[in-house]
Amino acid sequence: MNARSPRSPVTRAPSPTVVRDDADHLEIITGVLVIGGGPAATWAALNAARTSAGEGLGVTLVDKGYCGASGVAATSGVGHWLTPPGSPLRDETFRIKNATGGGQSDRVWVDAVLDETWAQISTLPAMGWDRVDRNRRQPSLDLTTDNPSGAPYFRGPAPDYLRFLRGQVKKAGVTVLDHSPAVELLVTDNRDAVVGARGLQVRAGRNWTVHAHAVVLATGGTTWRSHSLGGDTNTGDGQLMAAEAGADLAAMEYSNFQGMVPFGTSMDKNGYFIKAEYWTGDGTPIHYDDLHYSRVPLLEHSVKGTVYARFSQFAPAQRATARENMPNFFAVVDKLGINPFTERFPIDWVHEGTVRGTGGVRVDDTTCAVGLPGLYAAGDVAARDRITGAATGAGGPNLSWAVASGSWAGTHAARFAASRSGSPLTGRPGTASSASSPRGIRRHAAGLGSIATTSVGHGDGRTPDWRELTGRIRAQMLPLTNAVFRSEDRLASMLGELDRVWDLLRDASPRSPVDEYRLREVAGMAAMGRWATLSALERRESRAMHFRVDHPQTDPEATYRLLVSGVHRPRVHRQPSGKTRVGVPA
Incomplete structure (x- = not known):
């Protein structure tokens, strides 16, 4: 896997049908609509395009921000769970997550996510991924055990990864609408199936409507605008739309994860804080058992006054590598004039909500179907308690869930769209219009928004x-x-x-x-x-x-x-x- 693999031929989905494109409105007919622009959305769009290509169906993606450059993933690193099927590492992986998550993980679900993530990430070299980890001067992706770490790995900055995925989405023929938030789903006039969505193109100052045979919600979680890094675009849009379509939500009590940041910043990179030393403002050491299990001891002190941290766990010889592994964190502390290895520095907390929590739309199987027929959910919009229980998934599990659920949702949405496209649109009794025709799919679409919409x-x-x-x-x-x-x-x-x-x-x-x-x-x-x-x-x-x-x-x-x-x-x-x-x- 270290050598560059030959690129697989690009199979393009056909272009959607543009019905209207003027100063006031953009109207499109497509096979699958993906709402979102992060890892779950891009993997959903890729798999929908691969599945749709042979069916003559287009795929459209709409994102509130700029697909591949907005949201919490864009500020992170590439750190998937990567263990091959049958690996003995899985037993330990599950044991740790089940213990920290209060015994609410499901081994069958964990294995399914790890299997699908492995399968999807294994396609990257054929798509042209050949990045080098500049710090280690090694390939950023190695799916063998024939490397110094002795285990498969995938390293590198997430912005590069997401930019690559955006490029692959475009190559696959997906129509991408940036800065185009969705405001509500569209359903048949008797509300028995989802048939698209509508929203606003913010920069163009016009409305958009996308009529689709299937919709994937991949809008992320919510942080309640806490100013969590990259999280202020995550406002629960997809969860509300899913609930309006009849979906349940699960594990919503596990939606209050607190990220740790240098005081006065939003740089919520939690990894190095897990084994740090802590003191109260008067210099009294704060003792804790394991921050993977609970942060309550530190939080109790923070309610009373400022808590101070120091990354004492790193020996001098390890500090250069630590800096290389988390460059954006150190860019911030360097600007503040802090040496976190040798100095005590004040910390604060930022609410990471359901982005780092596990609550979201209930998904019961690997179709990722939710609510009314034609609707699917992927990534942080969906509940992840089957994977990590009542504890945060953190970067690796959450990113693997995004890859796996995105690929499942995109594939099954495209299959559903194909089954629907040659049949009459479900709607008013007696309707004979074809769902694959502009007239048929547009004729009986109604807005599903139940609050704060013109509908x-x-x-x-x-x-x-x-x-x-x-x-x-x-x-x-x-x-x-x-x-x-x-x-x-x-x-x-x-x-x-x-x-x-x-x-x-x-x-x-x-x-x-x-x-x-x-x-x-x-x-x-x-x-x-x-x-x-x-x-x-x-x-x-x-x-x-x-x-x-x-x-x-x-x-x-x-x-x-x-x-x-x-x-x-x-x-x-x-x-x-x-x-x-x-x-x-x-």
């Missing part, structure tokens, strides 16, 4: 200030006293305020496409906050990142999974523990 009427005629509402949500979700140190009274108070914000959104009347886009972002954050808070109320124990001051012990009987359903009147119910099958349903 739900005019409310009371007012447009609330989205910035003010965002501030009110942040005031509930971000403070450590609310996010980490949970209690019945505190959670009930948070839920009450979030419900009041929700009521204002239900009465909202967007006056412009930009108002609608911004208010839908707020609605996504409010919905995610309500689901997370309601789930945290229901789990009356402490487990991994979920800590209840009024129930500080882990209940060995509470191995159930919490599911939350509904948009306007959410409700929580328990899914009994037990391993679920992973494969494609018959």
Whole structure:
């Protein structure tokens, strides 16, 4: 694998049909629509294009930012879980994640993700990936054990990886619309299938509509605009759209992960903090057991005053390598004039929400189908508790989940689109229009948005200030006293305020496409906050990142999974523990 592999021939999906393209509106008909622009979205688009090419169906990707350069992954490194099928390393990998995650991981799901990630990453050399790890002067990807580390690896800066994936997406014939956030899904007029989405092209100042036979949501998690590095575009848009289409969410109580940063920055790179030394402001050492299991001891001190850290775990001979492995972190501390190896420096916390947490849309099998027919979910928009339980997946597991779920979702979305394209569009009884024709797929599409959209009427005629509402949500979700140190009274108070914000959104009347886009972002954050808070109320124990001051012990009987359903009147119910099958349903 070290030698450059010959490139595989590029199979291009056909171009979508452009129905309208003027100053006011862009309208497209496509086979598969992917909403998002990070690793899950690009792997979904690639696999959809590969599957669609032989079916004569186009693939379109729309991203709120610039595909391949926005979101949390763009600020990271390339650190997938990489273990080949049958590797003995898997036993240890699962043991560690299951232990830190409160015993809620599923070995069958972990194996499925590792298998699919291995298969997908193995295609990179044939696509032309030949990067060299400049620090080590070795190939950045080696899937053999014939290397100094003795294990497969994939190293390098994520921006280069994502830029490469964007290029592959374009080569595969995918139409990419950047700076084009989606505001709502489109469904058939009797609401029995998803048939596309609509949104806003921000820079062009015009609306877009994409009619599609299948849609993949890969919009990421949410950080409630905490200013987590790269996370402020993650506002729960996809989760809200999925719930409006009837999907459940799972593990939403595990949505409060706190990242560690040098004080006054957003550089939330947690790896080197795990084994650092810590002190209170007066120089008293802070003792902890294992930050993989719980950060509560440090967080308790942070509520009382500033905590100081030092990376004492690195011997002088190891420091140059440590700097090379995390250059963006050291660019920040160097600018601050801090030597983190020898000096104590103040730290702070940043809420990483469901990006580092595990809550999201419930996915039951490797089709990644959710809600109404024709809808699929991939990456951080989907729940990852089957993989890492109640603890953060961190970089490797989360990135592997993005690759695996993206490839599954894109493949099955394209297969579903192919099965639908030659049949009459499901819609009004008696309709005979072909779903593959512009007239057929457009004729009976209706907006599914249930709040803060022009599709739900005019409310009371007012447009609330989205910035003010965002501030009110942040005031509930971000403070450590609310996010980490949970209690019945505190959670009930948070839920009450979030419900009041929700009521204002239900009465909202967007006056412009930009108002609608911004208010839908707020609605996504409010919905995610309500689901997370309601789930945290229901789990009356402490487990991994979920800590209840009024129930500080882990209940060995509470191995159930919490599911939350509904948009306007959410409700929580328990899914009994037990391993679920992973494969494609018959």
